[in-house]
Amino acid sequence: MFEINRLSTKQPDFDTELEKLVSWDAHVGGELEATVAEILHEVRHRGDQAVLDYTRRFDRSQAQSVAELEVPAARLKQALDKLPGEQRNALHEAADRIRRYAERQKMAGWSYTEEDGTVLGQQVTPLDSVGVYVPGGKAAYPSSVLMNVVPAKVAGVEQIVMVVPAPGGEPNEMVLAAAAIAGVDRVFTVGGAQAVGALAYGTETIPAVDKIVGPGNAFVAEAKRRVFGVVGIDMIAGPSEILVICDGQTDPEWIAQDLFSQAEHDEEAQAILVSPDPMFLDQVQTAMENGLPEMERSDIIRTALAKRGALINVRDLHEAAEVANRIAPEHLELSVAEPEKLAGYIRHAGAIFLGRYTAEALGDYCAGPNHVLPTSRTARFASPLGVYDFQKRSSLINCSPAGAVKLGRVASVLARGEGLTAHARSAELRVEDGEGGQ
Ligand SMILES: NC(=O)c1ccc[n+]([C@@H]2O[C@H](COP(=O)([O-])OP(=O)(O)OC[C@H]3O[C@@H](n4cnc5c(N)ncnc54)[C@H](O)[C@@H]3O)[C@@H](O)[C@H]2O)c1
Ligand SMILES: N[C@H](CO)Cc1c[nH]c[nH+]1
Numbered sequence: 274m275f276e277i278n279r280l281s282t283k284q285p286d287f288d289t290e291l292e293k294l295v296s297w298d299a300h301v302g303g304e305l306e307a308t309v310a311e312i313l314h315e316v317r318h319r320g321d322q323a324v325l326d327y328t329r330r331f332d333r334s335q336a337q338s339v340a341e342l343e344v345p346a347a348r349l350k351q352a353l354d355k356l357p358g359e360q361r362n363a364l365h366e367a368a369d370r371i372r373r374y375a376e377r378q379k380m381a382g383w384s385y386t387e388e389d390g391t392v393l394g395q396q397v398t399p400l401d402s403v404g405v406y407v408p409g410g411k412a413a414y415p416s417s418v419l420m421n422v423v424p425a426k427v428a429g430v431e432q433i434v435m436v437v438p439a440p441g442g443e444p445n446e447m448v449l450a451a452a453a454i455a456g457v458d459r460v461f462t463v464g465g466a467q468a469v470g471a472l473a474y475g476t477e478t479i480p481a482v483d484k485i486v487g488p489g490n491a492f493v494a495e496a497k498r499r500v501f502g503v504v505g506i507d508m509i510a511g512p513s514e515i516l517v518i519c520d521g522q523t524d525p526e527w528i529a530q531d532l533f534s535q536a537e538h539d540e541e542a543q544a545i546l547v548s549p550d551p552m553f554l555d556q557v558q559t560a561m562e563n564g565l566p567e568m569e570r571s572d573i574i575r576t577a578l579a580k581r582g583a584l585i586n587v588r589d590l591h592e593a594a595e596v597a598n599r600i601a602p603e604h605l606e607l608s609v610a611e612p613e614k615l616a617g618y619i620r621h622a623g624a625i626f627l628g629r630y631t632a633e634a635l636g637d638y639c640a641g642p643n644h645v646l647p648t649s650r651t652a653r654f655a656s657p658l659g660v661y662d663f664q665k666r667s668s669l670i671n672c673s674p675a676g677a678v679k680l681g682r683v684a685s686v687l688a689r690g691e692g693l694t695a696h697a698r699s700a701e702l703r704v705e706d707g708e709g710g711q
């Protein structure tokens with residue numbers, strides 16, 4: 274037996290029950306926030322020693338120094354060379370698809386000339402240094418190495434520092450091989466909030482970076498939220514989420530596995546099925562009941578489904594889209610006859626998977642689009658990780674003498690309206706120069 278929440282939009286307390294299910298606060302709460310605040314404080318003030326203490330405590334490392342937690346470049350290459358051919362080929366194929374998609378996201382600079390000869394534009398530059406968090410507490414994620422590092426390389430980031438927990442002190446070989454393929458500059462086997470703190474503040478051994486990207490559990494997500502401002506962050510990419518909208522015509526076993534696929538990441542993961550067909554919800558529940566014992570991580574799935582899993586009955590597919598928009602899930606599968614039509618009603622989702630054949634798991638590994646996606650309803654305002662996260666823009670303004678006269682007159686009026694005399698004089702001097710020359 275397993276537990277899963279059953280809801281219907283027809284029940285009078287639907288809104289309250291849905292809120293309980295999807296609200297971030299209800300699941301993480303103040304204790305986690307206090308723990309993360311303390312870890313960040315310690316790392317900021319005690320540097321390497323704090324990183325080492327927490328790594329020994331949370332990841333059972335035997336290391337005596339943070340230097341010992343750095344993985345040399347030769348070790349990455351060795352992992353790649355020794356990897357079974359099938360795994361090496363799969364990593365290369367996934368990297369190629371991710372790169373092809375990322376290339377299309379690359380922003381270029383542009384400029385245009387106003388009638389007065391002033392040139393206006395935008396210059397695009399890559400970030401200097403980036404810290405990539407690769408999760409690794411409950412599972413190893415070579416795919417996350419590729420998803421984070423490949424777009425950073427496409428953008429032209431100079432220094433990429435990767436952090437990844439190594440439970441028991443043993444780094445995962447496929448993760449190291451992926452780091453070699455992607456071209457990471459430095460790797461430290463440090464995880465959790467202490468890794469985020471080290472990348473944000475810098476320690477004696479781990480360099481501070483300009484921006485931290487990558488997914489992780491609730492501790493990692495909270496740590497990134499807290500260091501924002503000291504460094505840039507990509508988004509809150511916390512415990513995984515899936516929401517499937519199904520018209521009742523897909524094989525229930527397919528949908529059951531799709532729901533499991535995200536639930537197996539974490540006890541805090543979210544897996545929701547929305548359908549107008551109550552009998553189909555029953556069939557999927559039965560398929561889950563039958564399939565669960567075969568799952569290697571059935572304990573994690575069981576906990577996640579009881580906490581943040583739900584089968585929701587709606588009146589029709591239009592109402593299903595409304596529910597999805599309210600939840601703003603990380604992943605949204607549209608397992609319906611006309612997915613493109615339904616997609617037109619979707620406003621908030623990290624990634625949309627269209628049609629019965631598009632299993633979300635394909636996007637996790639190799640379809641091409643990034644699997645680092647906004648969670649905890651942040652898809653209302655955030656986007657998938659992309660090359661644009663590793664690029665920044667500077668405005669370009671190059672005034673001609675005539676442009677300086679024209680703009681100077683406008684600026685002078687506005688500056689005097691704001692009571693800012695120096696601004697006004699700065700503009701007026703160029704106007705006077707231009708008028709004198711006429
Ligand atoms: N949104 C995305 O794009 C995306 C992609 C891949 C994975 N994920 C998510 O990443 C997460 C991976 O989680 P994980 O746990 O396997 O690895 P993780 O690397 O995110 O977290 C492991 C670290 O958590 C810290 N930690 C664990 N328990 C702690 C405690 N009680 N107190 C303080 N720190 C503690 C430890 O430092 C440990 O190193 C999952 O939630 C998964 O759903 C999300
Ligand atoms: N589903 C995760 C993003 O939430 C990505 C992933 C990696 N490996 C398997 N899945």
Ligand SMILES: [Zn+2]
Binds near residue numbers: 535
């Ligand atoms: Zn996944």
